[in-house]
Amino acid sequence: MMECKEFTCIACPRGCRLVVTVDDGVASVSGNACPKGATYGAQEAVQPMRTLTTTVTVEGSSRRRLPVRSSADLPLSRILDAMAALDPIVVRLPMRRGDIVVPDLLGLGVDIIATDNLAAPTSGVAQDADP
Amino acid sequence: MIHSVDTDIVVLGAGPAGLAAACAALEAGARVLVLEREDRLGGILKQCIHDGFGLVRYHERLSGPEYALRDVDRLERLGAQVMQEAFVSSTRRVDNGFELTCVDRGGVFAVRALALILATGCRERTDRQVFVQGDRPAGIYTAGLAQYMINIQGVLPGRRAVILGSGDIGLIMARRMTLEGMDVVAAHEVKPEPSGLSRNIHQCLEDYGIPLELSSTVTAVHGTKRVERVTVASVDGSMRPIAGTEHDIPCDTLILSVGLIPENELAQSLGVPLDPATKGPFVDQTMHTLVDGIFSCGNAVHVNDLADYVSESGEHAGASAARYVARRRDAPVTGMATRTLVPVRVDQGFLYAVPQYIDTSTLTDAVMYFRARRTMPSGAVVTAEAGGKTCFKASYPLVRPPEMERFVIPHDTLMGALAARRDDEGLGLRMEAR
Amino acid sequence: MAAWMLKIEAGWTAARYPYRNVVNDIQVPGIKEDRLDPVAGRDGALAGRYYDVAIIGGGVVGAAIARELSRWDVSVVLLEKENDVAVHTSSRNDGMIHDGFAARPGTKKAHYNVRGNRLWEPLCRELGIEFKRPGSLMLFSTPLEVAAYPLLADRARRNGVDGWEYWSRARVFAEEPNVAMDQHGGFFLPSAGVLSPYKATIALVESAILNGANIELGTWVTGMELESGSIARVVTNRGTMRAGVVVNAAGNWADVIAGMAGDRFFSLHQRRGTDVILDATTAPLQHHIMGRPSLSQARTRTKGGGLVMTVEGNILVGPTAHEMPGREDYETRAEELEELTKHVRLNTRLSMAQAITYFSGVRPCTYDEDFIIERSQRVSNLVHAAGIQSPGLASAPAIAQDIAAMALERVATFKAVRPRTGWLADRPAAPEPKRMSAERRSELIAQRPAYGRIVCRCEEISEGEVIDAATAVLPATNMDAVKRRTRAGMGRCHGGFCTPRVMEILARETGGPLWSVTKKGPGSELGVGPTKGPRP
Secondary structure, eight states: OEEEEEEEOOSSTTOOEEEEEEETTEEEEESOSSHHHHHHHHHHHHSOEEOOEEEEEEESSSOOEEEEEESSOEEGGGHHHHHHHHTTOEEESOBOTTOEEESSGGGSSOOEEEOSOBOOOOTTOOOOOOO | OOEEEEEEEEEEOOSHHHHHHHHHHHHTTOOEEEEOSSSSSSGGGGGOOSEEETTTTTSSOEEHHHHHHHHHHHHHHTTOEEESSOEEEEEEEETTEEEEEEEETTEEEEEEEEEEEEOOOEEEOOHHHHTOEEOOOBOEEEHHHHHHIIIIIOEEOOSEEEEEOOOHHHHHHHHHHHHTTOEEEEEEOSSSSOSSOHHHIIIIIGGGTOOEESSEEEEEEEOSSBOOEEEEEEBOTTSOBOTTOOEEEEOSEEEEOOOEEEOOHHHHHTTOOEETTTTEEOBOTTSBBSSTTEEEOGGGTSOOSOHHHHHHHHHHHHHHHHHHHHHHHHSOGGGOOOOOEEEEEEOTTEEEEEOSEEETTOOSOEEEEEEESSOBTTOEEEEEEETTEEEEEEEESOBOTTSOEEEEEOHHHHHHHHHHSOTTOOEEEEEEEO | OHHHHHHHHHHHHHHTSSSSOOOOOOOOTTOOOOOOOOOOOOOOTTTTOEEEEEEEOOSHHHHHHHHHHTTBSOOEEEEOSSSSSSOSGGGSSOOEEOOSOSSOTTSHHHHHHHHHHHHHHHHHHHHTOOOBOOOEEEEOSSHHHHHTHHHHHHHHHHHTOSOOEEEOHHHHHHHOTTBOSOOOOEEEETTOEEOOHHHHHHHHHHHHHHTTOEEETTOOEEEEEEETTEEEEEEEBTEEEEEEEEEEOOGGGHHHHHHHTTOOOOOOEEEEEEEEEEOGGGGGGOSSEEEOOOTTTTTOSSOOOEEEEOTTSOEEEEOOOEEOSOTTOOOOOHHHHHHTHHHHTTBTTOOGGGEEEEEEEEEEEOTTOSOEEEEOSSSTTEEEEEOOOTTHHHHHHHHHHHHHHHHHHHHTTTSOOOBOTTOOOOOOOOOOGGGSOHHHHHHHHHHOGGGGSEEETTTTEEHHHHHHHHTSSSOOOSHHHHHHHHOTTOSTTTTTTHHHHHHHHHHHHHTSOGGGOBSSSTTOBSOSEESSSSOO
8 A cells, every 4th residue: 555645844943845755665766956855755654752751740849840751752642641640640759850750661661751850848948748 | 338249140040041141151261250139040940840841952842840950950069159039129330330239138248240140031021002992800811821820839820811922931731720620712813814823722622622813802801800711703804803892701710921022121221222123132153242251132122932942042241241251351442343243134025034243353153042923834035134145045845933943054154244344234134935 | 784883873962962872772683682691699798788879880989089079078889790899891991091182072081081180199098009191192194183293282272181282293203212213203292191990999998998987898789679650779789788779880791780769861882992902011112192183083982092091111012992882892903003003103113012911801881971979860869970982091080089988978868978087098008019119129028028029020020919919908808809910910921820829828818729710700710629539
């Protein structure tokens, strides 16, 4: 089965318009200005991958949320599952950028890591976390 | 008498522009005080938890907080003096520089500095300035406010949202709100083209099947306590609603992503001339405004798309301010050389270009940023010339107003061209369709 | 709209006849008139309670009446349907304390305006709010208008206005260097003042509360039960209460309230007006209120509008005046904004580019276009303060004196009325650090560091001031109420920076979750829940 897709490359800010034909799972890319575009285009047409960036709940501090990201891209088709899996996660401070919040999320081989440093609350100002 | 602090350079704002400026100034040996009104450094990047930052500067794809942390760490290592939750109440010029009256939890204090770097960023356009008519119920938020509520406060702003404007922040929030379980009905853009970066249209709208309606706007908001529905209508070539095209969309949230305005109240109060095309100060290629000793960088100068370029302008401002301060200390005030500023003249193809002036005494290359006035789908050739000499020429496969472009004029070729020009001639920038 | 104007014209025509007033029940096809929506019962907190005087309406008039009554040893309750005072007309006007010239001589408007104008300045000192008296300059556009000066002077004299002057063209230029070139001198009324109408309303209520009065917000009067020609019970969404006297100060609903008591002898029609607010950089550009009189002032039903400086240093352009149905319809139409450019031209340094926002208000007007300040003729314990259109704000303290006297006269028929011992004239105002000297401000911050943490950076408002608003005698319990007290949210960024910070403070002070902080009371929550956990 042959399919043709058109979309903008996101590998760099240039944003080339790619045209990708997929024939039996094999992709052929045109419109790219560089090899990164060819790689991206092929992947995107067959199985789009995305970085997940979101927040998780912080407990015991007025800093209610910790920003996190996936350590690598995961399939776009699994993003909402990933969000659901992260929903009940709660962390306590301090957290530092790079700390692993959830290893191997959904068995996809991707960790969820903190992207900011949040200091522990100074004594006496811990408040109910949930807004 | 209130407590007074003396320093060489005050950096107002510790977002990406101010952080980069402070680091650069410190590395050049100046004394620096950073004043930040929030309780943490990083500016708007703290709430920009999505990635895409640092592609140019670090060749990595970082989230906003990660990008900011690089500079925050560097600032810490350089031993900067930073005051958080400090607010500048007023400023004035004094004999040897500037005096700022500030307030924080410790009280009112004064800061005296030889130079100022204004890294005050920008604010969001709101419904009033866009003149969305109607009642004022709860549920109308600018995209940045919704972003703060969701990412920092963990508050879900509503259940069902319509987005007005296809600016990047609105697009990012379309995705963010969807991921957090809201129903994002559509984005409506009054212009016939989207305002945001192409990759955001793809990753934030197309990925989630959120339609983008062009040449469309919100004409009324209904609901007394909370938004209940909005009326949208198609618009004509003059962006006026077309009668008969109105229809209502039930929703409880209206997100406004209708533009950013550089924050320059402080600049104005100090008499710094602003360029109406950018709404930021006129600057030379070292980010020195037309008032000696006042520098500016980042979104306060013009609204950028990439934090990487914001940082770059901060680096230039910081280095320039440090050089200025060193010259001030070495020479008596009357001995300061005045800058020779050559104006940059853009043709109709440009919405604007920054810097608007070239200081001929500077030894650095000139980094130029510009936006095209309209989309040129087959691309454009941009030329910089003076005195009949071309000092830069490049071909762009596609230019559109939402995507800011950058080029560098090497110092020698720039000076060569400027030397050849007539006295009343500026540096001319031309844009021609390909 | 043409059909609507026919209804209004019919009412005006009827008003020319020497009847007491006009009730206009003409139905215009296609226009559904506002009714007081049925309100769900909230709690039974007022069931069975009794007050000597119940005032219906928490606008500036109701508030002023409450304060007047608080001088006496009588029990008072102010019933207000919204979740703060001054939510409607009293916060949607230009704050001008008119000189009293514009009203037709012999009307109640003229009488109460002039009396009220004299009362406001000392009253503001007691209330701890700012009062300014810039005076009002009406510019002559043509020599013909100059010739009419004696007529203007005569009207001012008949109304008892405190002073009027003729200013030559040269004098006008000297006083207002930025004035437009095409002026031929002006008519200056030095007694015109300005204040913040919502701050005044809040201060009046707080003063009343400090002197024993009660206020019930979120309280809707839904009916009245009469016995032997007097109101026996007042039915509310919080139970049925009893009152010795009922005062109708219900603004744009005063005719509906009167109807509940079987005393609807007048109808209100609404006249909407829009003002544009210019930013505070305009403050030094003008020294007096400016406008152009219309020689047909006698025939126009609303003062012509112009440029009014606020106490905060903005300039208001307007207001417009249009007959529009909708008792609380504040929609601002683009055409009205365009109408206002004529006023901006009076000052060469002003332009609409300086506009930061706009707002609309609705005036409650009777068909004879005058106030109703009188005891009911049918119900023995009902007093009306109705049809309070412009110059209602200026007139409020004087109206309050007379209404309070009428109410007390009735109270005296069933109990002895004595002055309240230890009545407090002064109401302490919360500090405004931004306006203090650096030294005084530092001292204040040393006592309370929260005054040093700026949460609204457009208006330079501190956390301490927001906390003060949330913990005041009449506390702010929602975002709009905080805005009325502190101005947080009124600056250039329209709440972009301060909203989350004010939310945190309100959530802390009211003890609820962050997302449930409201804009203006239940139903207007800013969020719907937290971003994690079960979705709401």
